[in-house]
Amino acid sequence: xxxxxxxxxxxxxxxxxxxxxxxxxxxxxxxxxxxxxxxxxxxxxxxxxxxxxxxxxxxxxxxxxxxxxxxxxxxxxxxxxxxxxxxxxxxxxxxxxxxxxxxxxxxxxxxxxxxxxxxxxxxxxxxxxxxxxxxxxxxxxxxxxxxxxxxxxxxxxxxxxxxxxxxxxxxxxxxxxxxxxxxxxxxxxxxxxxx
Numbered sequence: 001x002x003x004x005x006x007x008x009x010x011x012x013x014x015x016x017x018x019x020x021x022x023x024x025x026x027x028x029x030x031x032x033x034x035x036x037x038x039x040x041x042x043x044x045x046x047x048x049x050x051x052x053x054x055x056x057x058x059x060x061x062x063x064x065x066x067x068x069x070x071x072x073x074x075x076x077x078x079x080x081x082x083x084x085x086x087x088x089x090x091x092x093x094x095x096x097x098x099x100x101x102x103x104x105x106x107x108x109x110x111x112x113x114x115x116x117x118x119x120x121x122x123x124x125x126x127x128x129x130x131x132x133x134x135x136x137x138x139x140x141x142x143x144x145x146x147x148x149x150x151x152x153x154x155x156x157x158x159x160x161x162x163x164x165x166x167x168x169x170x171x172x173x174x175x176x177x178x179x180x181x182x183x184x185x186x187x188x189x190x191x192x193x194x195x
Contacts, residue, residue, distance in 0.1 A: 015065070015066055015067070015175060016064065016065045016066075016067070016068050016173050016174065016175060017061065017063070017064045017065075017173075017174040018061070018062040018063060018064075018065065018068055018072065018073075018076070018171070018172070018173055018174075018184075019058050019059070019060060019061040019062060019171075019172055019174065020058070020059040020060050020062075020076070020080070020125055020169055020170070020171055020172070021056040021057055021058050021059055021169065021170055021172055022056065022057045022059065022090075022118070022121075022166045022168070022169050022170070023055065023056045023057075023170060024055060024056075024145070024164045025164055026052075026053075028162060028163075028164040029052045029053070029055045030052055031162055032052075032055055032092070032109055032145060032147070032162055033049070033052045033055065033147070035095075035109075035159050035160075035162060036049075036095060036107070036109070036147045036148065037049070039095060039157055039159070040154065046150050046151045046152050047104075047105075047107075047148055047149050047150025047151060047152070048148065048149055048150075049147065049148045050146055050147055050148060050149075051179060053181075054179070054181050055145050055146075055147070056145065056170075056172070056181075057090075057118070057143050057144065057145055059121065059122045059125055059141075059169060060122060060125055060126055060129065060139075060141075061139070062076060062129075062134065068173060072134065073171075073184060075129070075132040075133060075134045076129070076132075076134065076171055076184075076185075077171070077184075077185055078128075078132045079125065079128035079129045079131070079132045079134065080125070080128070080169070080171065080185060080187045081187070082124075082128040082131065083121065083124045083125055083128055083169070083187065084124070085117065085120065085121050085124065085189045086189055086190065087165050087166060087167040087189045087190065088115060088117035088118070088121075088165070088166055088189070089115070089163055089164070089165050089166070090111070090115045090117075090118055090143070090163060090164060090166055091111065091113075091115070091161045091162065091163040092109045092110060092111050092143075092144075092145060092161065092162050092163075093111060093112050093158060093159055093160070093161040093162070094109070094110050094111065094112055094156055094157065094158055094159070095107060095108070095109055095110075095147065095154075095156065095157045095159060096108060096110055096154075096156040096157075097150075097152075097153040097154050097156075098144075104149045104150075104151075105149065105150055105151065105152070105153060106146045106147075106148070106149055107146070107147045107148040107149075107150055107154060108144040108145060108146050108147060109144060109145040109147055109159075109162070110142070110143065110144040110145075111143055111144075112158075114143055115143070117166075118143055118166070119141065119143075121166075121169065121189075122141050125169070166189060167188060167189055167190075168186050168187060168188045168189055169186075169187055169189070170183050170184075170185065170186045170187075171183070171184040171185045171186075172184065
């Protein structure tokens with residue numbers, strides 16, 4: 001039992017999820033949303049689409065918080081400064097339903113062939129977070145863009161590849177249940193000189 005789970009006391013509601021991500025440019029985000037909606041035009045009754053401006057690939061989550069501690073943000077920024085990469089291209093070509101709660105299954109855009117540069121960016125970030133003293137939870141990295149949350153499952157579909165150039169990564173404060181993302185920091189992928 002933790003302080004957040006004392007008998008008779010309801011745990012406080014968490015309001016923020018902090019994570020690093022890469023985002024498609026606005027034109028590509030619109031193409032992604034359009035491809036999914038054209039594939040399932042009848043889907044409106046059983047779930048909800050993710051707003052086009054919030055489409056992203058999560059690189060790593062730093063957790064959920066009632067209030068994000070300033071030292072977590074400071075360490076996350078420090079870790080981001082340590083990452084060294086050049087811009088690279090990614091391409092996504094499959095839409096699948098991930099398992100999840102039966103009322104909230106994610107439909108995602110994923111890849112047949114994962115970009116080695118994307119894997120390296122994510123790996124560098126996790127290692128940098130560890131060096132700053134943040135111990136990120138162990139999770140596997142399956143690159144995907146969440147498109148929709150839905151009660152129903154759909155068969156996987158291969159689509160015409162949608163590609164973009166990843167030129168930065170971003171630290172995002174997601175306001176849970178509010179469909180709001182605030183960018184706390186952005187780091188360009190043009191820094192090749194090690195610290």
